[in-house]
Amino acid sequence: xxxxxxxxxxxxxxxxxxxxxxxxxxxxxxxxxxxxxxxxxxxxxxxxxxxxxxxxxxxxxxxxxxxxxxxxxxxxxxxxxxxxxxxxxxxxxxxxxxxxxxxxxxxxxxxxxxxxxxxxxxxxxxxxxxxxxxxxxxxxxxxxxxxxxxxxxxxxxxxxxxxxxxxxxxxxxxxxxxxxxxxxxxxxxxxxxxxxxxxxxxxxxxxxxxxxxxxxxxxxxxxxxxxxxxxxxxxxxxxxxxxxxxxxxxxxxxxxxxxxxxxxxxxxxxxxxxxxxxxxxxxxxxxxxxxxxxxxxxxxxxxxxxxxxxxxxxxxxxxxxxxxxxxxxxxxxxxxxxxxxxxxxxxxxxxxxxxxxxxxxxxxxxxxxxxxxxxxxxxxxxxxxxxxxxxxxxxxxxxxxxx
Amino acid sequence: xxxxxxxxxxxxxxxxxxxxxxxxxxxxxxxxxxxxxxxxxxxxxxxxxxxxxxxxxxxxxxxxxxxxxxxxxxxxxxxxxxxxxxxxxxxxxxxxxxxxxxx
Numbered sequence: 172x173x174x175x176x177x178x179x180x181x182x183x184x185x186x187x188x189x190x191x192x193x194x195x196x197x198x199x200x201x202x203x204x205x206x207x208x209x210x211x212x213x214x215x216x217x218x219x220x221x222x223x224x225x226x227x228x229x230x231x232x233x234x235x236x237x238x239x240x241x242x243x244x245x246x247x248x249x250x251x252x253x254x255x256x257x258x259x260x261x262x263x264x265x266x267x268x269x270x271x272x273x274x275x276x277x278x279x280x281x282x283x284x285x286x287x288x289x290x291x292x293x294x295x296x297x298x299x300x301x302x303x304x305x306x307x308x309x310x311x312x313x314x315x316x317x318x319x320x321x322x323x324x325x326x327x328x329x330x331x332x333x334x335x336x337x338x339x340x341x342x343x344x345x346x347x348x349x350x351x352x353x354x355x356x357x358x359x360x361x362x363x364x365x366x367x368x369x370x371x372x373x374x375x376x377x378x379x380x381x382x383x384x385x386x387x388x389x390x391x392x393x394x395x396x397x398x399x400x401x402x403x404x405x406x407x408x409x410x411x412x413x414x415x416x417x418x419x420x421x422x423x424x425x426x427x428x429x430x431x432x433x434x435x436x437x438x439x440x441x442x443x444x445x446x447x448x449x450x451x452x453x454x455x456x457x458x459x460x461x462x463x464x465x466x467x468x469x470x471x472x473x474x475x476x477x478x479x480x481x482x483x484x485x486x487x488x489x490x491x492x493x494x495x496x497x498x499x500x501x502x503x504x505x506x507x508x509x510x511x512x513x514x515x516x517x518x519x520x521x522x523x524x525x526x527x528x529x530x531x532x533x534x535x536x537x538x539x540x541x542x543x544x545x546x547x548x549x550x551x552x553x554x555x556x557x558x559x560x561x562x563x564x565x566x567x568x569x570x571x572x573x574x
Numbered sequence: 575x576x577x578x579x580x581x582x583x584x585x586x587x588x589x590x591x592x593x594x595x596x597x598x599x600x601x602x603x604x605x606x607x608x609x610x611x612x613x614x615x616x617x618x619x620x621x622x623x624x625x626x627x628x629x630x631x632x633x634x635x636x637x638x639x640x641x642x643x644x645x646x647x648x649x650x651x652x653x654x655x656x657x658x659x660x661x662x663x664x665x666x667x668x669x670x671x672x673x674x675x676x677x
Contacts (some may be wrong), residue, residue: 231629231632232629258650319649
């Protein structure tokens, strides 16, 4: 019966037939990571030691979030403040010593081959700007007790990647074999012995047509990709959630079926609260329409009354952002904001600004993005078990005291 | 002082049972569960240094959270209900919650 459906459903907010299932009772004792953290900021984990701790929130030894007030307005998110989230133990630093010798296997094409990064560099070159965002960005706003990092806004950044377009690479290898429906990328992390590799490995399938815009990247924001962000080689699929952008990629295969690795079959699936993940549920692929305010950030000192430049970022993995509106009264009234800086392409985010004169008092400031196809960023989150895909403007609002 | 004393007495009276539970919990954590918890998790009290899942010393989960994770699984962690006996689950939950500090 599944055959009736077109190849694959791309996850979009409206596809979610997700009801308000009962919260899992067993999680009653859960406490947000942010509480545990309040006692004192954790140090940067070794794999991210080069980052700027003062502009990051360290959730755990594998998860770092950019502070809302740290993004700036230059369009690109500096690598030293870019969020990081690793699923497995980071490979040894030696793999980035000489990126050109890193090997990758390409399969599901007419002439399957093993190539190294040095070879890839001769086959094509492109640079893309895309928002890199964790599927669970905004999880910290959900009311039910979700496990996983309690990200607020900062598991996202706008990044520049350079590498070989998959299209050019595939052409060089004789084209994709007939009947293939997915592009499946496998990470090069070492799986500890004693575990079924499929249970923990990072292997993600996306609709094979994503190949049109995907690149195998070796450069991030002007430098070789650091280990923390997947160097020496990372699959970059513009407009798709972070997990699909497989780090330390060692194999890309065009396949008939989605991988049966747990991270694909049960992980990153949108389902009602309390339900287990399954391959029939929507997968976290294309990112939805979203924006949030980055200044005032809301959690710092009161803002001085007078003229204030309210600014933020807006992005979409689907129909591109066309306009942004800002409200300073919690969504009662909306005002058209103005884009600032260059347009770096449909998958990049755009900074926007609205100058407002604020008298002393308290304000609830938020933004909503509007796409080319007329879609408007929704007010509310869609409840779902793992806290994925949050783009509701109400939860993303900042409370600002002006004096 | 009185609380400390009371706790001391309780400890004196309890050891055989508590120690047995702890012993079993540790064994489930490091050997009996398949895959063993220790392969993926760091927990000082068990001498475990796994890095696939979160460090339990860092996460400090309470009893209810550990129980839910062990029974139902979470993220890539598989459910252990049906794979471990009720006694083994009780033991490993008490051991982890006790050792990791979330009680």
